Amino acid sequence: FSGEEFAWADSAYAVNSHTIPVHKKPASLQPENIAFDRAVANLRVRSEHCMGALKGRFQCFRGLRVNINSKRQHIAACRWITVGIILHNLVVEVEGVRRGAHFAPIHTRQEEEEDRGPPDEPLLAEDVGDGDAKRRKLVEELLAFQQL
Numbered sequence: 027f028s029g030e031e032f033a034w035a036d037s038a039y040a041v042n043s044h045t046i047p048v049h050k051k052p053a054s055l056q057p058e059n060i061a062f063d064r065a066v067a068n069l070r071v072r073s074e075h076c077m078g079a080l081k082g083r084f085q086c087f088r089g090l091r092v093n094i095n096s097k098r099q100h101i102a103a104c105r106w107i108t109v110g111i112i113l114h115n116l117v118v119e120v121e122g123v124r125r126g127a128h129f130a131p132i133h134t135r136q137e138e139e140e141d142r143g144p145p146d147e148p149l150l151a152e153d154v155g156d157g158d159a160k161r162r163k164l165v166e167e168l169l170a171f172q173q174l
Contacts, residue, residue: 032160034066034073041157046164061172062165083117084110 027033027044035047037054048054048063081087087110094100 030160032157034070036070041161043156043160046157046161058165058169062168065168080110080114083114086110 032044032046035045037048037050039045039047041047046066048066049056049059053059054063087107090103090107092099092103092106094103
């Protein structure tokens, strides 16, 4: 990640400068946080469906089993994934959206958990404060947008 980039996450993840999860109780019961968490959940569902469609169509994406120990290997893995996304989008364009949607339910939640492998090491605690401020700002921006 660079600059203000971050990833949306569910409540199992810790908030930090790179990961913005939905709120845990009791914060998840506050009205402004309910609206925010619902918006994040909708984004995550779309993202999960997209990943399911890619993994259903291209078996090579089920647990991309490559070693990434250098910048060169990281770039190669990113290119591999990019090519799969481009091919998927071409096939959807030719065959239609319905055909692409067919692959989304093929990749189950259990298979997704297996694909993830062992969890990443947690980020340092100093990143957490920055993430809380970023999440508060995002909640405020969502509420301001909804009032327009």
